[in-house]
Amino acid sequence: MAQLDVNRIQKELVEIERDKNSGVSVTIIGGQLSRLTGTIKGPIGTPYEGGIFVVDITLTKSYPFEPPKMTFKTKVWHPNVSSANGAICLDILKDQWSPALTLKTALLSLQALLSTPEPDDPQDAVVAQQYLRNYQDYVTTARNWTNAFATGDRGLQEKVAKLVEMGIPAEAAQAALEKAGGDENAALEVLFSS
Amino acid sequence: MKFGSQFQWFLQSQISGEYRAHCLQYKSLKKQLSPCRRRDPSAPPPHGSPSVWDSYRPVRAHCDSCDVHFWSNVGKEVKDISAFFTKRAAFLLQEHGVSPVYDAQHRWFACFLGDGCRGHAHEQVVDAELAGEARQLIQFAKANTMALRKILKKYDKLHRTGAGKEFMQRLLRKEHGNSFFTQRFLLHELTALHSSLGEEKTSDAAIGREQRHKCAELLQAVRLSLTDAGTEARLPGPYALDLHCSVCLEVFVDPMGLKCGHVFCKSCACRVARIHPLNPKGLKVALKTARCAICRQADVYQKAVPLPEVGELVKKRFPKEWKERELQDRQILPYKADSRLDGYIQAPQRAL
Numbered sequence: 001m002a003q004l005d006v007n008r009i010q011k012e013l014v015e016i017e018r019d020k021n022s023g024v025s026v027t028i029i030g031g032q033l034s035r036l037t038g039t040i041k042g043p044i045g046t047p048y049e050g051g052i053f054v055v056d057i058t059l060t061k062s063y064p065f066e067p068p069k070m071t072f073k074t075k076v077w078h079p080n081v082s083s084a085n086g087a088i089c090l091d092i093l094k095d096q097w098s099p100a101l102t103l104k105t106a107l108l109s110l111q112a113l114l115s116t117p118e119p120d121d122p123q124d125a126v127v128a129q130q131y132l133r134n135y136q137d138y139v140t141t142a143r144n145w146t147n148a149f150a151t152g153d154r155g156l157q158e159k160v161a162k163l164v165e166m167g168i169p170a171e172a173a174q175a176a177l178e179k180a181g182g183d184e185n186a187a188l189e190v191l192f193s194s
Numbered sequence: 195m196k197f198g199s200q201f202q203w204f205l206q207s208q209i210s211g212e213y214r215a216h217c218l219q220y221k222s223l224k225k226q227l228s229p230c231r232r233r234d235p236s237a238p239p240p241h242g243s244p245s246v247w248d249s250y251r252p253v254r255a256h257c258d259s260c261d262v263h264f265w266s267n268v269g270k271e272v273k274d275i276s277a278f279f280t281k282r283a284a285f286l287l288q289e290h291g292v293s294p295v296y297d298a299q300h301r302w303f304a305c306f307l308g309d310g311c312r313g314h315a316h317e318q319v320v321d322a323e324l325a326g327e328a329r330q331l332i333q334f335a336k337a338n339t340m341a342l343r344k345i346l347k348k349y350d351k352l353h354r355t356g357a358g359k360e361f362m363q364r365l366l367r368k369e370h371g372n373s374f375f376t377q378r379f380l381l382h383e384l385t386a387l388h389s390s391l392g393e394e395k396t397s398d399a400a401i402g403r404e405q406r407h408k409c410a411e412l413l414q415a416v417r418l419s420l421t422d423a424g425t426e427a428r429l430p431g432p433y434a435l436d437l438h439c440s441v442c443l444e445v446f447v448d449p450m451g452l453k454c455g456h457v458f459c460k461s462c463a464c465r466v467a468r469i470h471p472l473n474p475k476g477l478k479v480a481l482k483t484a485r486c487a488i489c490r491q492a493d494v495y496q497k498a499v500p501l502p503e504v505g506e507l508v509k510k511r512f513p514k515e516w517k518e519r520e521l522q523d524r525q526i527l528p529y530k531a532d533s534r535l536d537g538y539i540q541a542p543q544r545a546l
Contacts, residue, residue: 007522011443064441065465099466100440100487 004061009033012102024107026057034059037073038107042150043115047142048076051150055110056086057103067097068106075178077138077145079119079128088113089123144183159184163191197344198224204337213334216278218271218341226264227352264349265361268342272365272373275338279331279374283384286328287503290321290387325391328384339375379451379499386503390510437508441466441487444519445512449501450477453494454486457501461523467495471526 010033016026023041036057042048054073060066070093072086080089092101092109122128131138148159162184163173168191180186198220205214346358365373439446441462448460461471467484469477480495509516 005442008443015443065468096490098485098487098490099462102443 004034004059005063006033008064009059009103012104015102016104019104022104022108023111024104026103026107034061036103038070038103040107040111040114042146043111046115047139048078048114048146048150051146053110053114053150055107064099064102067093068103069093070106070110075145075149076114077127077142078114079117079122079124079131080113081127082124083127084124087123089118089121144180148177148183159187163187197341201337201341201344208330208333209337210330213330216275217334218275218338218345219267220341220345223264223267223271223345224348226267227260227349260349260353268345268361272342276372276374276377279335280372280377280380282327282331283377283380286324286331287380287383287387290324290391290503321391325388328388328391332381332384332388335374335377335381342375378455379501382451382457382501383503386501386507390503390507437504437511442519442522444522445508445515446504447508447516447519447523449504449508450498451501452486453497454489454491456486456488456494457504458487459519459523460500461526463495463498471523472528 013026013028016022016024024038026036026038029035029037036059038055038057040053040055042051042053051074053076056071056073058069060069070088072081072088074086075083076086077083081087088110090109090113092098092106117131119128119131127138130141159177160170160173163177164170166188168176172191173187176187176190177184180190201220205217209217343362346362348358350356350358366376368376437445439449439457439459439462441458444459446457446459449457450460450463451457452463458466460476463477464471464473466487467477467480469479473479477495477498482493482496484495485492486494
């Protein structure tokens, strides 16, 4: 347990590489196997459809006997994901982890979490409240956030460019868009009300 | 084809006389259900007078006409088959000589066979025979499992109760000790023995294609019937052997079978249970709270058994991978008294 289990991690990476249809991928950051980035496709038929979500993965030296640390790098509007820092509330990433699970299965579980939120065991209380009390609003916000943050840089950049054309500084435009959950009109409101 | 005749055909063509004598008496058990079989199936069952809706619900009521002989006979048959299977399997494994576990119990068998004086040429013949026998025994276990499920299902269908299902579940929970189909490790070991002696090719060539197809069909049904009984958790997968450990993702080195039926490398199982892999006491010091990595069942480590035949098969089939994996195990830091610092459990200290 003294050092990173390189063999197993490499095996896992090869397996993920081979199965291209799974909708998840993992890449290494900076040559070190302990820092990885995963991506998952937003499940079809959910407000996250069409988005690609980036997950930050950190492996400890005791992996796979301890769970990998995963947080969303992409901003996600979801009851079990912190909208502020991307922290994830999922049992298999905590006490229910088992060494027979892999990075791939963990990422697939995250994908499943996106399609079936657990508002009764929330990470983000605000989102969970909205999910329970005003489901339609939740769907709209989640979709806006997906369009704004998870469709690659293109979506956001386009919107920023539009606002810049209107004469708003790029930085302010981006901040307003993030605040408004990617909705252009809402961002304008934010900008002009301040 | 009806199952009864299918089973009969299977026994006649695939199972040799000695084994056949020990098989489930499907026909005679079916006969014991005849009082109810002759009844009009649309008529309500003889016990009680359930309402229209009640009849769909499994009522564990008893049937006076069938129960007298049926249950005691089924129980007896299961016990007989299990005893025969265990004895035979232990004998075969001992004969092959890779499994020291079974030696102590069944050493007396060796007296009859003069183990030590086998010549090389002779050995090959014996190996082929052994493999054939192993195959027979596996088929035997599978066919009997199938027949047992069928007859219990028949009972349930006739009486509209869940009694048959309950009986099966009780067997799976090993309430009456191990049955032939809960002896997963013996099956694992037999399969490994059979594959490692390379009998597969010759025997498959001997059986015609059509026959092979028919066998496969019957055996496939075993798998289905076992899973549809809601027993999936207890019977992980069919009897097929995957030779890869799901913890290290490599081939098994020193495979160990846990109580729940899942197999891991010894060092992997140790690590999951937080025991130093070189701890001389091995998995015996595992805590009861340690869970299987696959099914999460608790208290499965203490009674883990080594599966040497499976280990041998790995060595034979994946020599390169096995060597690489074994090398990893050799790099494990030696067991120290303060390994606890790495998060391992200690062997219990002797009282001073």
